[in-house]
Amino acid sequence: MLNTLSSTMHLNLLDNVAIARVEIPQGTVLPDRGVTAGQRIPRGHKMALKAIPQGEPILRYGQVIGFAKTDIAAGDHIHVHNCEIHAFARDHAFGVDAKPTDYIQPQATFQGIVRADGRVATRNYIGILTSVNCSAGTARYVAEAFRRNPFTGDQGLLADYPNIDGVVALTHKTGCGMAIAGDGMDTLRRTIAGYAEHVNFAAVLIIGLGCETNQIGPIMQSRGIQTGTKMATMVIQETGGARKTVEAGIAKVCELLPEANAVTRVTVPASHLNVALQCGGSDSFSGLTANPALGYASDLIVRHGGTVVLTETTEIYGAEHLLTRRAVSPAIGQKLLDRLSWWEDYTRRNGGEIDNNPSPGNKAGGLTNIVEKSLGAVAKAGTTNLVDVVGYAEPVTEKGLVIMDGPGFDPVSATGQIAGGCNVLCFTTGRGSVFGCKPTPSLKLATNTPLYDRQPDDMDINCGTIADGVETVEECGQRIFETILRIASGERTKSEEIGFGDDEFAPWQLGATV
């Protein structure tokens, strides 16, 4: 904790600016920063922490958000009048800012569940998946027989299986009335296959109708999945209809319970963390508190050998050149640019646009340009090298910071990350999300204290402390990291206590419904 309430926020140790937590009158002495305000600094705006000669970079989130247009004195207000972006902003200069990762020893640890193949789970669910909406009701009834409901007190059939976190039906609204090949089908198959193989599932049952376009066979083949004692399939039209399939499904899950329950947690290194980064319901604090604090925690995860997965490509737009400069190879930098090009074409074809330029309201709030705005979202990924760029729902195999292509809409976006293998999810929110996403625990990080106080049953961590001036970004980030380790070890998130996470499975729909 800070000894005194600070009137500014310093978002990264590399930054040569601080952000005014409250309006700072001209001439105010800031003892904790060692500067005096040269002009009035409106709330949320930037102040120079040291002299920045003309042409030198201005750093926020540890990233270049522009260059001094004139000589800037320590304590000066920095905004559009003295900060410019120039050709640098379009210079993707693959890898020029990549640097060796500063690994931490000894590695932090958590209590994980080690599967037979060596992968480490943070939860232990049984999953009921579907190929098509037509089998969703059947899947729901199979899961419902085992469902614990904290509101009604129902316990389902899991009373004797305390090590099973739940039996969850993750259903969707598509799977037929679509082209049999192409991006739409590939994406759906990849998503379902990714869940079928998710480490947090002890066992999986996939239920299909029979005549759907999205057949179970090709889902399995897309990732070389074999049926076996932990992977079962059922087809309603081959099982005598819905009622018989529900009964057979319940019986099948009952068979799976003893082995699924036979797990113990053991000490494993933090390198087994694969953390999905999300934001939703953002507000003007998101880029000031929760996102940079999560970014600090992201750096710790990577420095302990783990992985963090940034997505929401539409919100990266405008800051991509900073990520390509951190790419470990030109090929990986190019992959990111290729995805951005795809999005420009896709949104144009659909009559929309990617345009993340700061609005007049954003500028009044202190955001100087599109780089700074997008960096507010990207801040949650921290400052380490970009080690890979993968497509939506593709397996994440590299250690370090990985970008997964995908939209910004929370459930669709998180579904891709979990299909890719993420075993913890961190979700920053300013307006108040109630997001859960079985089988992966979802930590909610409030960007402001009033939200944390207003939704105590949904928020896991208050990052409003930074704006309140009672905690630094680093202190808050350290606290996030420690919480992630506890959650990964089995401590339940708020959304898990409520039992949320059945309804947020939302594969990205590409292509026409016909």
Next chain:
Amino acid sequence: MLNTLSSTMHLNLLDNVAIARVEIPQGTVLPDRGVTAGQRIPRGHKMALKAIPQGEPILRYGQVIGFAKTDIAAGDHIHVHNCEIHAFARDHAFGVDAKPTDYIQPQATFQGIVRADGRVATRNYIGILTSVNCSAGTARYVAEAFRRNPFTGDQGLLADYPNIDGVVALTHKTGCGMAIAGDGMDTLRRTIAGYAEHVNFAAVLIIGLGCETNQIGPIMQSRGIQTGTKMATMVIQETGGARKTVEAGIAKVCELLPEANAVTRVTVPASHLNVALQCGGSDSFSGLTANPALGYASDLIVRHGGTVVLTETTEIYGAEHLLTRRAVSPAIGQKLLDRLSWWEDYTRRNGGEIDNNPSPGNKAGGLTNIVEKSLGAVAKAGTTNLVDVVGYAEPVTEKGLVIMDGPGFDPVSATGQIAGGCNVLCFTTGRGSVFGCKPTPSLKLATNTPLYDRQPDDMDINCGTIADGVETVEECGQRIFETILRIASGERTKSEEIGFGDDEFAPWQLGATV
């Protein structure tokens, strides 16, 4: 019932062809048709019932599927060698085949629930709707407290309310990460508003998150819906989070129960039937048995003053000129052509195509051209005038045969029809659907007897009797009509006995997820 097993099917009284139920050797005498087979007639193929001079129309489903290319004798095999389509096929000739409806008196009746505004319900549910996926989990938990589960025996909180068919949460996967205006948003709003106003809901609670693109206010305004004793809304971010909203939602529904339970069924004319027509999992029998039999029932419904709603625009393609010829005005004929043009553009933009031409397999099965193929799907709409064409999920207000634009995918398609006000749904299936769609009862019509025997818990009506030769199309259609009246009066369908219909609510997604 027929006295003898017939070897052919006569699908409409106007038809000058019959369809071979089994392969008919050359020279076979067909006493029930009064003809002798002039050539071998393969199973599923057409045989002339009387002489058809060159240039005269060939009628199937009571519709022109082509013209005699040569003089055709009674008993001749009719296929591509002697049946041609020409300019007629592209002549939309608005209204030339419209004819006065042959109304039946006295009108048939059913036992319906008359609402305060005079509309007639067939079921009495309480609906929990959502603006966005982010409130889906909350809606689910509210409904779950009241849920009867036939597999677990749970009774929920409805034990004292026998006149309430259920409390159902109809949730979806979208509502944010989408353009705030345009077709995508309009379609979603219209769909949710249509359900909010559905006659089969005694009361509705709409739950939102708070910061979503698809706000509750504009949903309500889109159809002038007012909150009141039967229409409540809740916003999670204004209610203190998910847990408090679930608790408040359960309390709100408890308040609604006594009034919702206070309904009685009274005798009402069949003109209050608004029947959604669907097919899914079609097979080669669909166009021979269930679809024409449902078409006969459709004609009875219209002749008793009611409404039938055909949709699945992509399956109308190729037979649209026959529907425009039955249009009651040029404007309505043109509306159908405009929707077909939209689809051509839409599928092209999305890299697909509308191409319903018979495949070699279709031709081997006896389908001569695209008109005949599409008519197999359209046959379920019967032969009355086309009185209106409406957009997806738009209110259906006319009596008679109405076309609603929409895709062929069952859940999406049926969701549009129910949003439009349909209070019964008839679903023909050859492969075996298990479709339910609360709050509207879903009747399943098997196209073949093996399916009916294989899925007895899902199929309501066997139309395979027609192919078996033990019932005529008219007899089966009459039986469907009588079953619809019983179901509308409260008798439960097979999918209602299982409790299906919570998961099939699937608003059509148009536009990009971003």
